[in-house]
Amino acid sequence: MCIDCKSFYASVEAIRSAEYPLAAKNAVLSREESAGGLILAASPLCKANYGVRLGTRQYELRPDMDIQVVEPHMSDYIRINYTINDIYRHYVTDSEWYVYSIDESFLDVTLAHGLFGSNGQMAAAIQDEVFDTTGIVATVGIGDNMLLAKLALDNEAKTNAPWQATWTYTDVPNKLWKIDHLTDFWSIGSKTKEKLNLMGIYTLGEVAYTPIEVLHKRFGVLGDALYFHSWGIDYSRLSRRYKPRRDATGFGNSQVLMRDYVHQVECETVLAEITDQVATRLRKRHLVASVIAIEIGFSEPDKDGKTHFGTQTRIEPTNRTDEMVQAVRYMFNKNWEGQALRHVGVRVTKVRRPESVQLNFWEPAEKHVAHDQLEQTIDRIRSRFGFKALVRASSKTAGGTAISRAGLVGGHQA
């Protein structure tokens, strides 16, 4: 089963104001202060009546629309997500439970029927328990494998009560191949759709009847996956979970700036703040990173037509803010040609547990230890009294955004 929460953020907001989510006319807006702020979630009625959906911008909202626009409350969404997942865990063991996003989880119920009955009975029981506990409407896609469950969810379960749909291998010709738009199929986005169209392929049935060699030649291993997926084939099993390569994954933070940043010192200030944020996350998890990357977006295409640049560099494994800032500053100044900035981000990869400490030829060991203790102390003060209790002086300058963003979770109001 693939289960998601219908219009999750908007539903939580409806419940906060004692409304039934499916009857509410509300939407959640990120960054009220910016006209370019966008809708993070809209209630089903808003979607149906006004076409307001994820990605709609604030300036597209018209006064005649009868919509209650509210600010996000990320902490609530996270808390309720935990509550709902704990309900799922009443039905399957943890090895058969997989959290896909803040409002979507997969459950392998193959071995649970003896306790809880048929797929339909289990789905209904889970939906009832989620609704009774939280007020959230859960929608359930059921399938012979993860892919079919996900496709059943995205393409059928979400449309009508009782918010359930089942897709099996025998449904592939009638349901999967009949999906209206290629992009409604998980893993096909706008670019892949265009490339398929150029090959004369407009439906999933046509993908299925394209030789795998042809797809492989055009899309590599993703072409192989596309071929199998077009036949509804997916052998992944939650209990035999794929472990991502440690070095391939990482994390980072980014932000769209409220105005153009044109001065080097401003750019460096905001980059240092984001780097500090990422370094703090590393330290909190007791990890070090050995690759650090920056992503810089311009407010308009530059003289060469470039809209952004990104670059990465290898560093001695570290989670120290000062070392990471040094690398970020070097990369920025080496690549920046004075373009006005509107988007900045920092991320780390090749993240792992520290095995040893790399001392530095120019820094005495005592000083190194003292510096580590200083950063740990800063972390402790902030976790106890809040980020704003102790900030860098540069954060008080014009370019800084860390203080005003201190209360955000995932970039949205906590």
Next chain:
DNA sequence: TCTGGGGTCCTAGGACCC
């Protein structure tokens, strides 16, 4: 495309090794 923010995975091409 951008608008907001956080992720993962794949490929091409360069540089280097034996």
Next chain:
DNA sequence: TCTGGGGTCCTAGGACCC
């Protein structure tokens, strides 16, 4: 630099998901 063949690691960029 080329000769023969096999391989790894790295960076940059593209594409997808929520």
